[in-house]
Amino acid sequence: MSSTSMPEVVEISGCDDTLWNSIPYGAQRDLERFCRLATDENLAWNNGVKSWELNNLAEKEMALAKVKADKKAAIKEAAKVEAAAKLAKEVEAEADAEMADGMENDDDDDDAFQ
Numbered sequence: 001m002s003s004t005s006m007p008e009v010v011e012i013s014g015c016d017d018t019l020w021n022s023i024p025y026g027a028q029r030d031l032e033r034f035c036r037l038a039t040d041e042n043l044a045w046n047n048g049v050k051s052w053e054l055n056n057l058a059e060k061e062m063a064l065a066k067v068k069a070d071k072k073a074a075i076k077e078a079a080k081v082e083a084a085a086k087l088a089k090e091v092e093a094e095a096d097a098e099m100a101d102g103m104e105n106d107d108d109d110d111d112a113f114q
Helices: 008-012 017-022 025-113
Strands: none
Touching: 008 025
16 A cells, blocks of 8 residues: 655654555655655755854954954054154254254354344
Protein backbone atom coordinates (compact mmCIF):
# COMPACT_ATOMS: atom_id res chain seq x y z
CA MET A 1 0.00 0.00 0.00
CA SER A 2 2.82 2.41 0.85
CA SER A 3 4.82 3.60 -2.12
CA THR A 4 6.88 6.20 -0.29
CA SER A 5 9.48 5.79 2.40
CA MET A 6 8.82 7.24 5.80
CA PRO A 7 10.72 10.49 6.50
CA GLU A 8 13.29 10.22 9.27
CA VAL A 9 11.62 13.00 11.27
CA VAL A 10 8.31 11.08 11.31
CA GLU A 11 10.11 7.90 12.35
CA ILE A 12 11.88 9.73 15.18
CA SER A 13 8.50 11.05 16.30
CA GLY A 14 7.41 7.49 17.04
CA CYS A 15 5.72 6.42 13.81
CA ASP A 16 6.42 2.80 12.88
CA ASP A 17 5.93 1.05 9.52
CA THR A 18 2.50 -0.23 10.49
CA LEU A 19 1.23 3.25 11.32
CA TRP A 20 2.91 4.75 8.26
CA ASN A 21 1.32 2.17 5.97
CA SER A 22 -2.09 2.90 7.47
CA ILE A 23 -1.83 6.58 6.46
CA PRO A 24 -3.41 7.35 3.07
CA TYR A 25 -0.96 7.99 0.23
CA GLY A 26 -1.96 11.66 -0.15
CA ALA A 27 -1.35 12.28 3.55
CA GLN A 28 2.02 10.55 3.29
CA ARG A 29 2.98 12.86 0.42
CA ASP A 30 1.84 15.85 2.50
CA LEU A 31 3.93 14.70 5.46
CA GLU A 32 6.97 14.13 3.23
CA ARG A 33 6.56 17.59 1.67
CA PHE A 34 6.11 19.17 5.10
CA CYS A 35 9.28 17.47 6.40
CA ARG A 36 11.24 18.49 3.30
CA LEU A 37 10.05 22.12 3.49
CA ALA A 38 10.69 22.26 7.22
CA THR A 39 14.26 21.13 6.57
CA ASP A 40 14.65 23.69 3.77
CA GLU A 41 13.15 26.45 5.95
CA ASN A 42 15.44 25.49 8.81
CA LEU A 43 18.40 25.65 6.46
CA ALA A 44 17.23 29.00 5.11
CA TRP A 45 16.70 30.30 8.65
CA ASN A 46 20.18 29.19 9.73
CA ASN A 47 21.72 30.76 6.62
CA GLY A 48 19.77 33.96 7.25
CA VAL A 49 20.91 34.13 10.86
CA LYS A 50 24.53 33.53 9.86
CA SER A 51 24.29 36.23 7.18
CA TRP A 52 22.75 38.66 9.65
CA GLU A 53 25.47 37.94 12.21
CA LEU A 54 28.23 38.43 9.63
CA ASN A 55 26.63 41.65 8.41
CA ASN A 56 26.25 42.90 11.99
CA LEU A 57 29.90 42.05 12.70
CA ALA A 58 31.02 43.84 9.53
CA GLU A 59 29.00 46.92 10.50
CA LYS A 60 30.57 46.94 13.96
CA GLU A 61 34.05 46.61 12.46
CA MET A 62 33.36 49.45 10.02
CA ALA A 63 32.04 51.65 12.84
CA LEU A 64 35.13 50.89 14.93
CA ALA A 65 37.40 51.68 11.97
CA LYS A 66 35.55 54.98 11.45
CA VAL A 67 35.96 55.91 15.13
CA LYS A 68 39.68 55.13 14.93
CA ALA A 69 40.05 57.17 11.72
CA ASP A 70 38.12 60.09 13.24
CA LYS A 71 40.30 59.97 16.35
CA LYS A 72 43.46 59.91 14.23
CA ALA A 73 42.18 62.86 12.18
CA ALA A 74 41.32 64.78 15.36
CA ILE A 75 44.80 64.17 16.77
CA LYS A 76 46.35 65.31 13.49
CA GLU A 77 44.16 68.43 13.46
CA ALA A 78 45.03 69.17 17.09
CA ALA A 79 48.73 68.90 16.21
CA LYS A 80 48.20 71.38 13.35
CA VAL A 81 46.40 73.80 15.68
CA GLU A 82 49.17 73.46 18.26
CA ALA A 83 51.83 74.05 15.61
CA ALA A 84 49.94 77.10 14.33
CA ALA A 85 49.66 78.48 17.87
CA LYS A 86 53.38 77.93 18.43
CA LEU A 87 54.18 79.65 15.14
CA ALA A 88 51.87 82.54 16.04
CA LYS A 89 53.69 82.98 19.37
CA GLU A 90 57.05 82.93 17.60
CA VAL A 91 55.90 85.51 15.06
CA GLU A 92 54.46 87.65 17.86
CA ALA A 93 57.73 87.38 19.80
CA GLU A 94 59.73 88.36 16.71
CA ALA A 95 57.37 91.28 16.08
CA ASP A 96 57.74 92.41 19.70
CA ALA A 97 61.54 92.11 19.42
CA GLU A 98 61.58 94.11 16.19
CA MET A 99 59.27 96.67 17.75
CA ALA A 100 61.59 96.96 20.75
CA ASP A 101 64.61 97.27 18.44
CA GLY A 102 62.76 99.89 16.42
CA MET A 103 61.94 101.87 19.52
CA GLU A 104 65.58 101.76 20.65
CA ASN A 105 66.66 102.95 17.22
CA ASP A 106 64.01 105.67 17.32
CA ASP A 107 65.44 106.87 20.61
CA ASP A 108 68.90 107.06 19.04
CA ASP A 109 67.54 109.03 16.11
CA ASP A 110 65.78 111.47 18.42
CA ASP A 111 69.07 112.21 20.23
CA ALA A 112 70.78 112.85 16.91
CA PHE A 113 68.33 115.57 15.94
CA GLN A 114 68.54 117.45 19.23
